[in-house]
Amino acid sequence: MARIVVALGGNALQANPKDISAEAQLETCHATSKAIVDLIEDGHEVIIAHGNGPQVGQIVATYEAANSIDEAKPVMPFPECGAMSQGYIGYHLQQAIRQEMRIRGLNKQIAAVVTQVVVDKDDPGFKNPTKPVGSFFTEEQAKKLIAEKGYVMKEDAGRGWRRVVASPMPKAVVEEGIVRTLVEAGHVVITVGGGGVPVIEKEDGSLEGVPAVIDKDLASEKIAELLDADELVILTAVEQVAINFNKPDQKNLLTMTVEEAESYMKEGHFAPGSMLPKVKAAVMFAQSKKGRKAVITSLEKAREALKGKTGTVVTM
Numbered sequence: 001m002a003r004i005v006v007a008l009g010g011n012a013l014q015a016n017p018k019d020i021s022a023e024a025q026l027e028t029c030h031a032t033s034k035a036i037v038d039l040i041e042d043g044h045e046v047i048i049a050h051g052n053g054p055q056v057g058q059i060v061a062t063y064e065a066a067n068s069i070d071e072a073k074p075v076m077p078f079p080e081c082g083a084m085s086q087g088y089i090g091y092h093l094q095q096a097i098r099q100e101m102r103i104r105g106l107n108k109q110i111a112a113v114v115t116q117v118v119v120d121k122d123d124p125g126f127k128n129p130t131k132p133v134g135s136f137f138t139e140e141q142a143k144k145l146i147a148e149k150g151y152v153m154k155e156d157a158g159r160g161w162r163r164v165v166a167s168p169m170p171k172a173v174v175e176e177g178i179v180r181t182l183v184e185a186g187h188v189v190i191t192v193g194g195g196g197v198p199v200i201e202k203e204d205g206s207l208e209g210v211p212a213v214i215d216k217d218l219a220s221e222k223i224a225e226l227l228d229a230d231e232l233v234i235l236t237a238v239e240q241v242a243i244n245f246n247k248p249d250q251k252n253l254l255t256m257t258v259e260e261a262e263s264y265m266k267e268g269h270f271a272p273g274s275m276l277p278k279v280k281a282a283v284m285f286a287q288s289k290k291g292r293k294a295v296i297t298s299l300e301k302a303r304e305a306l307k308g309k310t311g312t313v314v315t316m
């Protein structure tokens, strides 16, 4: 039995980026819950983290659209939209995973914790927005949005244009103690959704939300370290990390040492904003304590990858 932090990528929540309806997300969460409950059934202590890039951007855009019709309607700040995305996604995951556990006769409870993650107010990420959020646009649509709304928009790993926002490094998890108590009581916990709501700590000790979206792979790594997890499992759309990705000489990797990962990163094998943060998070976790390992694989292959049969395992 191992303590495992599982980070869920976009395909585990909104499988078809063109269908962002609640029904489609809930249906996808039901499919996702099978892979998660496999791990619970195998006896592991599972802590779930998830992305929110598409959802948080969609929530912000919805408020902006409401505001453009009725100026009295407030434009909702990013931290509030992040908290809404945690609630909305957490609710779907709670329902789907609870149902799958019931079907399999597992007597466990699940809760999503609205989680705040402390960032440094001087983090260089605030000056250089890098985190893609919301839906994908064509170059023409993106140029219109840049001109009309002043968005910063960038091409996202060959998949289209997206709005980018600041993405500071996670420093601490405010609800760490509560999450630990729930895990140690045997419950399944969903935490650091969307990387956590980014907050800064003020001199008087109070917290203030800041407009940013923390990378969920890096936040998952942080909570995995804090909870002394044995493994960090990053689930995405590909079964294995590759070098020369999408080229004729693509080579999928079953294992990768920290040293190898660092040289592949320097050689530019991993796309920023997609595979790069996953490899960075995996390296940080493997380096953090002897014996810890990180696995990057697809949702469907999670169970096999934990047995070392597939996926990419990152170790010291």
Ligand SMILES: Nc1ncnc2c1ncn2[C@@H]1O[C@H](COP(=O)(O)OP(=O)(O)O)[C@@H](O)[C@H]1O
Residues within 6 Å of the ligand: 008, 009, 010, 011, 051, 157, 235, 236, 237, 238, 240, 241, 242, 243, 244, 245, 269, 270, 271, 273, 274, 275, 276
């Ligand atoms: N070197 C690489 N090896 C494997 N996949 C890569 C690589 N570089 C970029 N990718 C792409 O990164 C994607 C994962 O990033 P992304 O979709 O942003 O993550 P998430 O699952 O967290 O939403 C993969 O599906 C793949 O298309």
Ligand SMILES: NC(=O)OP(=O)(O)O
Residues within 6 Å of the ligand: 009, 010, 050, 051, 052, 053, 054, 132, 194, 195, 213, 214, 215, 216, 217
């Ligand atoms: N917050 C975050 O990293 O979300 P995505 O994984 O959906 O980009």
